Amino acid sequence: MKSEKEIFDNYLIKKNLRETPQRGLILDTFLKHEEHISAEQLYDIVKKRDPSLGQATVYRVLKLIVEAGLAREVDLGDGVMRYEHNYNHPHHDHLVCRGCGKTIGVFDSVIEELQKRVAESYGFELTDHEMYLYGFCENCRKRKQ
Amino acid sequence: MKSEKEIFDNYLIKKNLRETPQRGLILDTFLKHEEHISAEQLYDIVKKRDPSLGQATVYRVLKLIVEAGLAREVDLGDGVMRYEHNYNHPHHDHLVCRGCGKTIGVFDSVIEELQKRVAESYGFELTDHEMYLYGFCENCRKRKQ
DNA sequence: ATTGCAAATGATAATCATTATCATTATTAT
């Protein structure tokens, strides 16, 4: 099993792109962060190690990380794209609390199967999907009472 | 069964807001349009009837229409919010073609039930959800070959 | 090593949908 670093480097080689300190730092920082993260949050962390690093580079490298298959985009609908691990972190959907914003990754193989069937019933070949379940977590429900 | 117009007017009254020609025109235009529509598209149509109408008003009225329960927002992830009917047009999810952009409203009661169960298994009370199924429609698949 | 070329970076401007502001106009209640 290849490491994320190897996969990224292979991707760079395949695309005739270069391995640079900035790319290394941004990838490492992303990998260390287990929860999903926005470009700005990542920039804030990375800046501490290399204050000269520009935020445009964070956006650019994040895109490369996605293309290399190491991250996937999460759009929670608040105008800020977030990125989460996509390697050794199998596909899952999101349960989001409307109270405190807490998000939990969830997976239901039956739902996944039914999605495929629904798509096929309309002649579609399903490639991917997004599912966001919104509600109130236990804590927030208690707090409301 | 109340008409959409009545529901909107009742909402305005309840909120101490006024019935205006602009609000009437924008609501009518939205109601006539069966497919989902963006603020800009709606503005383009409405402008033909009343060229003096400003696009800020379209955004404002669209928000009122949503609040009145007559429309719901559809976020297809391309940075443009779209609005679709929410009265006599029961909840459905979306099947979107990655080739031509065609979207189809779909509904599967089993999926809906499973979503509720997944949420509950994490202590969440589900309020709503979004599900977008992406793939390639029959036409686009044929074209690719 | 040195030169030349392609890619990468950082700073900053541009983009684009949406929201806020604010002066003007319209509507309602008194």
Next chain:
DNA sequence: ATAATAATGATAATGATTATCATTTGCAAT
């Protein structure tokens, strides 16, 4: 009528992301 309040339209502001571009860096071939 008239004061009070809301609505409108024009325009500026916002904020995340992308494009631009001058400068820097890394690599290849001589």
